[in-house]
Amino acid sequence: MKKRWITILLALALAAGVICTGMSYYAGFVSRTIYEESIDHLVEIFHQANQTLHNLVTVSWSRVRMWAPYLEAAGSEEDIVSYVNQAREETNFTDFYFISRDGEYITLEGKQGYLDLREQLSDLILEKKPVVAQSVVPDKPEIMVFAAPATPGSYRGFGYEAIAITYNNSDLVEALKVSAFNGQAGTFAALPDGRIVVDNGAGGRKNIRNIFALLERCSHLTDEDRAAVQADFLAGNSGELVFCVGSTRYYLVYESAHFQDWMVLGIVPTSVVNASMNRLQATTLLVVSGIAVVLAMLVLVIVILQNRQVLRRKDHELLVRDELFSMLSVNVDDVFLMLDARSLRTDYVSPNIEKLLGIPAAQIYENAHVIERILPENDPVHLFHSLAEIRPGRQAEWEREYIHQVSGETRFFHVVAFCNVIQGEEKYILDLSDRTGDKKIHQELEDAVCAAEDASRAKTTFLNNISHDIRTPMNAIIGFTNIALKLDPKAEVRDYLCKIRNSTEHLLTLINDVLDISRIESGKIEFAPTLVDLTAVTDAVLSIIHGFLADRNLTLHTDLAVPETPYVLADSIRIREVLVNILSNAVKFTQDGGSITFEASYLPGEDERHILVRYRIADTGVGMSGEFLKRLFDEFSQEENGARTHYKGTGLGLAITKRYVDLMGGAISVQSKKGQGSVFTVQLPVELTDEIGIQEKEPPAVGASVAGVRLLLAEDNDLNAEIAMVQLEDLGVQVTRARDGREAVALFAGNPPGAFDIVLMDIMMPEMNGYEATAAIRCMQDRPDARRIPIIAMTANAFAEDVQASLNAGMNEHLSKPIVMEEIVQAIVRNLRR
């Protein structure tokens, strides 16, 4: 509101400023114009007066000069008198003088006296020059003398050598009379030092003694202004200015009279000269002012109307807001309370308090502390004590429980308290929001989440258990099949055993894939980049593929670029699985005689820290139809072309591959044409690293012997234990079996240090699982070998997190069931070498 007023005032001030500036400019312009016009007008008028004076002087000169020869030739003194009197009637001079050599004079009437011409007498008499002089007799008006030398003569016995006519200075006033300006124009003749010699003053400017003395008293003029006028007087220049006497302003115009160094001055009040212009200006200003006032009024009216409109809108808004607030305060589950901070007196409480808390509003108005008395018995916190800690502009929140005073039920409230200054007084505003309903819904949601989490945990457990439980008999089947095959059975039995093994391997693959896809979907698979040597990854892949090609007539072309920096942060296991999956598909779907091309190249990444690894795998296999390509990466998708009969698969391989590529932030694409083959392109972004700490790949334990190795086998499943023991003992390994973890720990502890070289530890065992047993062994303080003895997990827990869990438990390596004896041997050799 204040800002609005300030804005309005500023706008009005600005408008006033603009109007004033405009008016000022206009007034200045008009004043200048009036001044210039008036001065021109005055100069013209006073120039005419000066011209009249000049004509008078000229005529006087002419006559005086003309009379001299006449007087010489005049027949008698009567003729002279008659002649001069006639001339006097024509020119109105005051007197006619015959002047003697010594300056004495005699008038036409015979009156004699001395005419004080000072140094000009000499010019007149001796130099025979005509002169103009001022002279005076005490207590008489000053006279202006126009004298001319004459042939010496005599008049009434008075010897003369010059004649003159004189004008009383006051008579010259007539010549300078200006009829304009209603008699308000004063005309003066002044000497160069400013003294007035002819005063035809008018109005209030009569009896000026010295024009400079008058200007001296005008405070509006500067010394420079006065000096300029004085200089003009001395030089006989014309000029003009405006000066003030008291509150009256006058125009002064001056110009040389062109004789006797006189200056003719004109002085007229500016108000007289500018009367009509001033009227015009005043009228204009009046009209403009009127328009300005009308405009201002209009603006004012508009502002008032707008304000009214705004006020009406505000009123309406307030009404609506009030209504809304009333509705809300009655119907919402929030109790609003305003308290005076100093007295805790209730300024307002919403009427719904009775509904929500069972307290009549009147009681709150009477005593706000009532609200503190409906707390549960065990709630020690008093709301009003907390209010005192809230500073103006701050707020605090609490969760409170209140007992509904009618129903007796406990209701949950979220209390928000504000402290605010309203019209100089501190107020607490409390919002008691009834969250009892929310609290119930929240509780239900929490229960649902718990149930979902329980379900998730159950699923995981189920998956883990099913994996474990499937792998355990699978281990037995595969194990015993392998053992049986080693017993050199008959060909028919061998064939059956081989089929059993193939079927179990297929089953195992099928189980692994199903479990993998399930884990991926349940978010159990996480992308875990580690320091990786990319060349080692491709080498490993090729090594696997070469195994697949052993009994096939396929040509494998490789084009593997060498990366500038082989060490990157990536998930080598997933990359390997992706590539092996695609390559194994290529092997599977390419008929003998065909070829497979494996290319690896490295492209720049999104920045200097990343590169893009691109693998391209092309085959000349059966290819895929365009229709199938659209759902190539869907789960369980296999082209209905009878291939299923030829090529065994779950239809999950590429789905898993796609999931892994997506997990690694990469992309996989495929181009294929039925009967011509397929091209898979995988692009994976990997982060470069300066680390080079990858251990050199250990050489495969080819031909390594494990004979004589003392091995502690912890395995609760008898079949699995038997399988492991039979096969290990066949290799000369001395196996000591423990039936559970506890027994394993006991056996380790019960034997002297060095009694065992290595431990194969099942995980899921009764009494004590593998993790606990490992921890127990590692913690044996009195056994120097407890920390260094290799412990290898050998478990049906085959998931990556299981591997990590084994390592975390202090084990050195993790082998998944079903066991592959070559892997066990290699693991034993690998760990015993260290």
Place this chain on the structure above:
Amino acid sequence: MKKLICLLLCVILAAILLTGCEYRAESTVQAKDDGRVALSIYMWDRSMFKELTPWLEQKFPNIDFTFVQSYNTIDYYTDLLERGYDLPDIITCRRFSLNDAAPLAGHLMDLSKSEVAGTFYSSYLESNRETGGAIRWLPMCAEVDCLMANKDLFDRYGIALPTNYAEFIAAIDAFEALGIKGFQTDWAYDYTCLETMQGCAIPELMSLEGTRWRMEYESETQDNPVGLDNVVWPKVFARYEQFLRDVRFEPGDEQLNFSPVTQPYFEGRTAMIRATAAMAEEITEEYGVSSVILPYFGETAEDNWVLTYPICQLAVARHVEEDKEKSEAVREVLLAIFSEEGQRAAAAGSSVLSYNKEVSISPAPSLRYVQDCIDSNHLYMRLASTEIFAISLDVAQKMMKGVYGAQGAYEDFSAQIMHYVNPEAEEVVFTQENAYSVDFGEHGVPAGSSLMNTLRVFGGEQIAIGYSSVISSSIFAGDYTTQQIKWIMTYKNNVYQASYTGEEIRRIMDWLVNVKADGSNPVMHRNLLPITSGMEYTVTETERGKFALGEITVDGQPLDDDAVYSVMLLGADTCLEHPTFCNCPMPQDLKDKRTQVYEVKPTNQGGIMNALEKTRQLLPPTDYVTIVHP
């Protein structure tokens, strides 16, 4: 919001105040007049104190005037400057010529563009215009100084008042035949010699050659002195020689001063004397001797001339321009002085002619026989440079004594005027060690007290009383010539001695201080309080310029009314006793007691001259008066 409203109100208030300031600017002069301004005015003669100074003080209550009775020559002011003192704000002098005024030009304001100069008839001011165009001296109204005739005497003996020179001589002869002196004058004075010398030959001096010479002489410079004209001036001396003869000058007359000439005139034993129109009026009125002014006669009535001169010339010190308030005050004071009322006050009722357009003073009755001269502008302005005065006295006296005739006079005058040296301004008489101010201090005028102490000690009296201000300048430390010594004491003082009782002294002081029953005021200004030596007194200033006598002490003890004291009285009778001045006649019994001590010829500063011959120093001042504030 409130702040904003306050701000707006402040802006409006400031605007109103600023507007008010603008209106104030219009009345700056008025505002300045509200403050008091100090002005010092040196009056050439005591007569100016009679009406002019009280009138000025009454007219300008906001101005603190300091009036000092100074001297009649410009040399007096030149001496002030030479001693390193500033000129007073306004100065006046009687004897004036542009030549004499030249040394002061740089220290005086140019008044040509002043308002007051505009009140003069232009042609009168022109004679005071310097070659550079400046007008620094303004002439106050004209005094007529011619021949005065006892008309009663003429009437009594049926002798017609003369209208030309021949009749003038005839009248003298007629009176001489009756045993009455036809014409006599105070030949001892330089002005008498100057005026009679010029007055008898005005037609010559006003001839074309005469006026040309005069203009040449008045514009002479120090490097280019102008001597006497060889056409006009021989005639002047011839005329003067004839005049002396015609007026029946007798050997010894050259020593006549004022009283020996006026007394016989009052008594009807002399028919005509030289006098001013003011004197004619005065004598007619006060002595009952109907006196009229006659012109200096020419061969015909048309050749008669009246000799005039301004009663004084006035100038303003240049430093006044630096003080705007003072400048404004001076402007107003000058306009007042040269107004009709001011000039009447300056002339103190004397018969004068005005030089100002706006002043109309009708010629006094005593001038009725020279009205023709006035009407015909036969008004001769005396040639009055200092050297002309001095040489005129010397040459005229020698002519009177028969040292030489007209030719000799011409030659001597010519010689002196080319190399004039004032002998009184040459020789250092004594060197004053201490300076004393003429300004009224806490207890009187120090310089005046010093003078009175010196005179009393010289005379050996117990008490000395100066009638009024007897000091005309500060006493300076340094050398004093005779001329400078004369400037110490005011003009026209007589020194008397008598023995008075304390009671009589109290009456003398009552006469000198207290306002009389008829309103006559012997003081008028505190500078004119009597200066005493050997006696102290207190006064109360009851009104501005009016004082009441308080206690009188002698050497700190109350005056003993019964005791007899030897007293020196110093003062001009004309100042206090004369009706035209203070109209405060000294009680006759007191007056009868006194005897004049010093011879006053040819100057009346004999007292101080004689005292200094003895003391060689002007003695330190003493506190002699205390003004008690009521």
